[in-house]
Amino acid sequence: MKTSEPSYSARFECLAEKCPENCCMEWDVDIDKKTADYYRSLSGAFGDKLRRSMKREEEPEIPEEVLKDSELSAIEDPSEKVEDEVPDDGLFSGLREDTFRLDGIRCPFLQEDGLCEIRIRLGYENTPYTCREHPFNTEEYETFAETSPSVSCPAVAKLVLETPVSNAYPPAPENEGKDPVLRLLCRKRNAILSAFDEGKSLNRHGTELMDIAQKLQIEINRVAPDFAYDFPGRLSVPKIRETLKFLRNDLTILTERWRMQLDKAISVSINLDAFNEFQNRHTAEITRMFAYFVYRYYLKAVNDCAILVWSAFIADCAFVPAYLSFISGEPFSNTYAWFSREIEHDRVNAEAFLDYFDDVIRR
Ligand code: SF4
Numbered sequence: 132m133k134t135s136e137p138s139y140s141a142r143f144e145c146l147a148e149k150c151p152e153n154c155c156m157e158w159d160v161d162i163d164k165k166t167a168d169y170y171r172s173l174s175g176a177f178g179d180k181l182r183r184s185m186k187r188e189e190e191p192e193i194p195e196e197v198l199k200d201s202e203l204s205a206i207e208d209p210s211e212k213v214e215d216e217v218p219d220d221g222l223f224s225g226l227r228e229d230t231f232r233l234d235g236i237r238c239p240f241l242q243e244d245g246l247c248e249i250r251i252r253l254g255y256e257n258t259p260y261t262c263r264e265h266p267f268n269t270e271e272y273e274t275f276a277e278t279s280p281s282v283s284c285p286a287v288a289k290l291v292l293e294t295p296v297s298n299a300y301p302p303a304p305e306n307e308g309k310d311p312v313l314r315l316l317c318r319k320r321n322a323i324l325s326a327f328d329e330g331k332s333l334n335r336h337g338t339e340l341m342d343i344a345q346k347l348q349i350e351i352n353r354v355a356p357d358f359a360y361d362f363p364g365r366l367s368v369p370k371i372r373e374t375l376k377f378l379r380n381d382l383t384i385l386t387e388r389w390r391m392q393l394d395k396a397i398s399v400s401i402n403l404d405a406f407n408e409f410q411n412r413h414t415a416e417i418t419r420m421f422a423y424f425v426y427r428y429y430l431k432a433v434n435d436c437a438i439l440v441w442s443a444f445i446a447d448c449a450f451v452p453a454y455l456s457f458i459s460g461e462p463f464s465n466t467y468a469w470f471s472r473e474i475e476h477d478r479v480n481a482e483a484f485l486d487y488f489d490d491v492i493r494r
Pocket of ligand 1: 144145146147150151152153154155265266283284285286287
């Protein structure tokens with residue numbers, strides 16, 4: 132199976148001890164089944180320590196259940212879609228069962244010297260798949276796969292911010308495989324990414340993405356949906372506040388830092404003119420982050436055919452960290468990395484945020 136990746140992947144270098152965001156802290160470490168089985172089979176004190184540190188997660192929801200009753204699930208039975216064959220570090224992974232119980236905010240195997248105890252004792256190949264792959268994540272589709280690094284890692288966020296969209300993303304194959312929805316999505320995503328103009332505002336990008344999604348949804352469903360998504364309307368004072376409050380009050384907050392970002396953004400009065408001026412000064416950076424989310428999530432609609440929902444999700448993934456950066460003065464590399472950690476990489480939060488757009492679109 133042919134695998135492609137963004138051009139900036141080749142330039143990735145872990146910041147190691149200079150990293151402001153250690154990826155072995157603050158979030159659960161998922162353990163793929165094969166590795167968990169191996170840990171369960173180990174004898175001795177270290178085997179005991181591994182088992183004591185593991186906790187079993189509830190079986191995650193699978194995508195076809197999430198949107199089974201949706202009017203948006205359209206022409207095909209999602210169960211016929213290709214399933215991921217590798218553990219998926221992104222949304223809707225169905226293969227993870229175990230995680231390590233954190234010691235405070237640290238992975239229990241992160242030593243004081245910053246090294247990994249599992250890697251030292253059992254070797255790199257016996258660390259969980261997530262640790263071996265991080266910050267990369269692979270998505271498999273019918274005839275091809277895409278590997279991309281996540282902006283939860285500040286080194287990746289920097290690469291995304293400094294790479295023009297025109298040089299960043301390889302086109303997806305448009306005419307391969309049997310799945311007409313996948314071919315359609317590939318064609319549209321290629322067109323969107325190749326037309327990205329780094330001089331355009333977030334507002335324009337969001338509006339255009341939603342216009343394309345509206346038409347595409349009709350093409351997929353073969354009937355016009357009786358709902359739409361007004362992206363400019365989403366960037367109104369009450370709607371911005373509503374989204375921020377949803378993130379603050381309805382999702383699990385993983386870090387105090389994220390809670391403070393949201394609290395501050397909710398408490399200050401919203402000055403849209405000043406935000407528009409801010410985003411006009413940063414169109415290239417915001418566009419590059421927008422393109423990153425398009426690349427990572429547009430084709431996910433192949434699982435549920437809900438391209439309107441996915442597009443709304445993508446547009447707000449680009450918007451929220453940009454807005455937080457405007458409010459707090461934090462660099463984009465931080466706000467996008469924090470958002471990615473809290474939402475992109477937390478399966479429950481990510482699914483809830485996606486469901487939120489399913490609700491919003493139907494209002
Ligand atoms: S977050 Fe990125 S740069 Fe930091 S330690 Fe992890 S992989 Fe390295």
